Amino acid sequence: AQSVTQLDSQVPVFEEAPVELRCNYSSSVSVYLFWYVQYPNQGLQLLLKYLSGSTLVKGINGFEAEFNKSQTSFHLRKPSVHISDTAEYFCAVRVPGANNLFFGTGTRLTVIP
């Protein structure tokens, strides 16, 4: 079985400051890792994903994430946030061959002017 833990349910940060949203996972097999963003009243949109290869993955809107196998982590970072980054962020895993994504409970990022 697998699980995904997003340690912070809410993260407030000032505009133009850096941010890190934490994600840890547990799985007995290798997994693929995803970050999705949900803007208010919208569906989820893929930010980035790690499948294999380089552990540093760059995504849309200036976000990046680093896969750390020994720490079983996949933290999301952005060096300078904008007001428009205010949203809920979900980390997810998928076991190769499985039919579904398994999500964490989400982190609400609020960017303060």
Next chain:
Amino acid sequence: GAGVSQSPSNKVTEKGKDVELRCDPISGHTALYWYRQSLGQGLEFLIYFQGNSAPDKSGLPSDRFSAERTGGSVSTLTIQRTQQEDSAVYLCASSLAGTSTETQYFGPGTRLLVL
């Protein structure tokens, strides 16, 4: 092109009534997923359709929940005898072929409130 669409966007119903939620996937996508997003619970997988294969119903929480996908396109999620704990946002997603590495594209969801 058009994304995943869902209807209705909001649904209020009384306990014990049946509801139907609709999902139109992206044209050409053979894989379709339903998830439920409850307060404090994150997103839970409900059911998965891939082409003409038998659906994976392993995430359905009870036999009051069912889903069908007609003609390999539109899907309907039906909840019978709704309960207050069914209140949630129901999200539909589609992907091109259902492989594990693919991006799933999500619709805006149907917000269900059971009174």
